[in-house]
Amino acid sequence: MILSKNRSFWAVGLLAVSALLSACEQPGEALIERKKRENEADILAYIAQNNLNATKTDEGIWYFQTKANATGQAPLTGDEVKYHFVARRLDGVIVDSTDQAGNKPETVILAGTNTIGITLGKYAGILKLRQGEEGAVLVPAYLDGGRNGNLVLPQYSPVRYDLKIVSVRNQxxxxxxxxxxxxxxxxxxxxxxxxxxxxxxxxxxxxxxxxxxxxxxxxxxxxxxxxxxxxxxxxxxxxxxxxxxxxxxxxxxxxxxxxxxxxxxxxxxxxxxxxxxxxxxxxxxxxxxxxxxxxxxxxxx
Known part of the structure; x- marks a missing residue:
């Protein structure tokens, strides 16, 4: 029975306080700081090589829009957003994506620190886009809380998320x-x-x-x-x-x-x-x- 209120929950942290690694993986401050600098250098080189008109957010994530829809509904806290994404390493290798051909977008409820089921990099990109818009974010590893590293995309690697906002709906x-x-x-x-x-x-x-x-x-x-x-x-x-x-x-x-x-x-x-x-x-x-x-x-x- 869950009709009475229960306040327990698992929270995803805000971009400004996201962790690079889980406690068991944290290798030491010196390595983390070095990887931050390397990620920044890699992203700046990627932007220059691809001649991107990208803007850096206050949190340290680079963003650029690829399709505009000025009349689209902007996402707000509490809204349900359906979106497609493609995640790439900066060398162009695709590491994850939604099924766009089958029209099976991901769904997220924007809940600030209580948001679940999405990396902070994708969350930051969604907040920049309206319904019907498309764009991309270039995310240093330490600002992509919620992502687990693997052999295809190591924990320390920066990542590019291409995003397409299918729908934005308030309650x-x-x-x-x-x-x-x-x-x-x-x-x-x-x-x-x-x-x-x-x-x-x-x-x-x-x-x-x-x-x-x-x-x-x-x-x-x-x-x-x-x-x-x-x-x-x-x-x-x-x-x-x-x-x-x-x-x-x-x-x-x-x-x-x-x-x-x-x-x-x-x-x-x-x-x-x-x-x-x-x-x-x-x-x-x-x-x-x-x-x-x-x-x-x-x-x-």
Missing amino acids: NQQIQDYIRANNLTVTTLTTDSVRVIKTLTQPADSMAIVTGKTVTMKYVGKRLNGTTFDSNTAGTFKVQIGTKQVVPGFESGLTALRAGEKATIIFPSSLGYGTTGTGSGANRILPYTPLLFELEIVKVE
């Missing part, structure tokens, strides 16, 4: 897109922005869910990509309204229902698990994730 857009794609009709929009879609209604004389009532229900909790993170289909889960046993969006959606009704409720992360997320493994909810619950109200007493 409201994600929710609206889900409702539209699934042909849902919102029957109630609460004052705190919970969407309630009733799939089975009951007469007005059915017991309303109000403060102080105890609600017994069945539920399935899902992300908007359709994956399930929690459920209780036995009809044994109970919540007393007004006691903060569950996240605010869940309780708010319940108060729009009556005994015997079925509904889907959808709400933004501000009413769920916020900027840090919760859980682990298949049950993990990432930061800034809107949530969906399919509910059946068994009893109100």
Whole structure:
């Protein structure tokens, strides 16, 4: 059960504080400083050899744009970004990429220090681009936290990431897109922005869910990509309204229902698990994730 808040999470550090190596790999300050200088020299030589009009960010990453889209949506913290990338060594060897031919982009939720599943170099590049734009970043190894070295791309090697931003969506857009794609009709929009879609209604004389009532229900909790993170289909889960046993969006959606009704409720992360997320493994909810619950109200007493 993960309806109550849990603040544990794994954080990716900001560019300014990213580590070059994990603790077990750190070889010593002198070597790190030498590799920093070598990376910088290699990147400057690469820029000159390829006649690139690259700009150095405050963090020390070099960036240049290859395709503009001035009207595209700019990514902000909390947004979901879908993107393609190609990672290359500076000698041109491709070491990793998304499947562009199959149109299978990566997805990342921009969550600052709580972002997961992306290197800091790619994150920095994404922040420079709008939807529909393309560009590249040249990243020293010590500023690419989240990347593990291997024989093809050693830990100390600088890297070039070519990026293409497929889509940028804030939480409201994600929710609206889900409702539209699934042909849902919102029957109630609460004052705190919970969407309630009733799939089975009951007469007005059915017991309303109000403060102080105890609600017994069945539920399935899902992300908007359709994956399930929690459920209780036995009809044994109970919540007393007004006691903060569950996240605010869940309780708010319940108060729009009556005994015997079925509904889907959808709400933004501000009413769920916020900027840090919760859980682990298949049950993990990432930061800034809107949530969906399919509910059946068994009893109100």
